[in-house]
Amino acid sequence: MRIIFILIWKELLQVVRNRAMIPILTVIPIVQLILLSFAATNEVKKIGLAVCDNDHSTFSRRLREQFLSSDYFVLKLYTDDEKAASATLEDDQADAVLVIPPGFERQLLRGQPSSLQLQVNAINGVKGGLAGAYAGSVIQSLRRDLSLEIVPVVRQKPAVAAPISVSYRHWYNPELEYQTFMVPGILGVLVTILTMMLTAMNIVREREIGTIEQLNVTPIRKYQFIIGKLLPFLFIGLFDLAIGLTAGKLIFDIPMLGSLWLVFAFCVVNLIATLAVGMLISTAAETQQQAMFISWFFMMIFILMSGLFTPIDSMPLWAQYLTIPNPIAHFVDVMRKVLLKGSGFDDIKDHFYTMLILGPLLISLAIWRYRKTIA
């Protein structure tokens, strides 16, 4: 026990003595949190729209105005030349082209169906998909207005059956503020990555300098060494979570509906697994450079497959299974659920149990892989 205490004391002392370390642990994560949270939103605004109006009618102009009255579309071209309209899509001036056919107004007034054409640039999948969806809802709303107006004029029974209206209510994020949604997830990623890298680099650095050899000729036990490396970085991770949450509250006013104790408790079990990954990396690397590249490899996979940007549910099944041993995926989900939705232990217990199995498993692997002898 005394040995573990002295190792923790030594590790924390070294962190405090290292001049570069204090800003790395405090300022940099906050800067990242702010930058990423403002930039990484799922919202798509200012979609460039070219309108090819072959009808030149009141209705066609109303349709155009309907599009432009929302924040989502910006008119790039208004023409009756279909080729010119398509060209704007090709040379990237517009993201979508709306083609209004001749006789659009007439057909509607007679109660006949009419069709509009929408061409969308889908190179950016998210933007393309959302442009289509927004356009659909704009057209729907015009149709609803028109169906009410046309009926009395033509004195017919409504040709179109009263449309089923769908109203949206966004739960847990009513104002659709994406920063609110992104901050907890990004914070989870930052804490995980930072501590994982620190652990991996720290052990490899001792190997490079040669101090680890001095420890290896002492009667220190492997588990003492591993715990002595693990706990200091666990403290640092919790500390960073605390300042990150404070910054999130002060800057973005993120909701904290659930219990903060639960967040921190999950952070502990999650970090044990994360730090074990860092240790495993260090057992595979001879130099800090190697450790850096291996960490980078895991980092990319962990982040991109964490559900931070794209929902895990929409990944192929095999990829969904791959997210099970990914600590970041669990952390992001728990942070969002507890903070934004107010989930309790029961709602996140699967994540909890997964981590409780994964953590000790990875730690045992790290202890087994760590050698007091040289190859």
Place this chain on the structure above:
Amino acid sequence: MTHEPVIIARQLTKRFGPFTAVDAISFEVEKGEIFGFLGANGAGKTTAMRMLTGLLTPTSGQASVAGFDVFRSAEQIKRHIGYMSQRFSLYEDLTVKENIRLFGTIYGLTQRQIGDKTFQLLRKLGLSDEAKQQVGALPLGWKQKLAFSIALIHEPKIVFLDEPTGGVDPVTRRQFWELIYQAAHEGVTVFVTTHYMDESEYCHRVSIMVDGRIAALDTPRQLKLTYEADSMDEVFVKLARTTSLS
């Protein structure tokens, strides 16, 4: 000197793939002896020492250190030996006192023992004023003396020194050897590798390794007689030449 071997090596061998770094060496080291382990760069000194300190598992042969087998009880050996590596390996960002406390605790000394040791050690090395300085700021010679003293902090039976005086000025080297003599006088067995042939004259017995084998092992005096040489330097050159010619 009573016959009481504390290091016994028999046919000790280490191979790295096809390369044999240490080729079936056999020797014994007596308690309280200063045993010089000489050899050119790459002759296998460090490898041999790492096997005896439990840092490296031998390929074949037998060895026991302080009565413990290197294969079965490497961790037991570590309790009873001190080790100072070629590279300076105390924590440079910790102070003199903190390093003493760290290693003292790891070796299981009580708080009180550490306090006493710290006081003695600082006085002996004349480092009392530097106790709160980070080790990285000390001159190399002082660092080496400190590393040696910390290697002895748990009063081990044997201390292994891997080129302890590399890059150190002659005056400090002399002081360093005084520390070694003092330790040997107190009954500590000293196993030391070195490049400096004048230092080998200070050893009780010397072994010279060439290409993984022990080419000669005797007292410096006897070695000079056998090889008709005036100095250990000459002995070393003669030995290295004959083997490289054969």
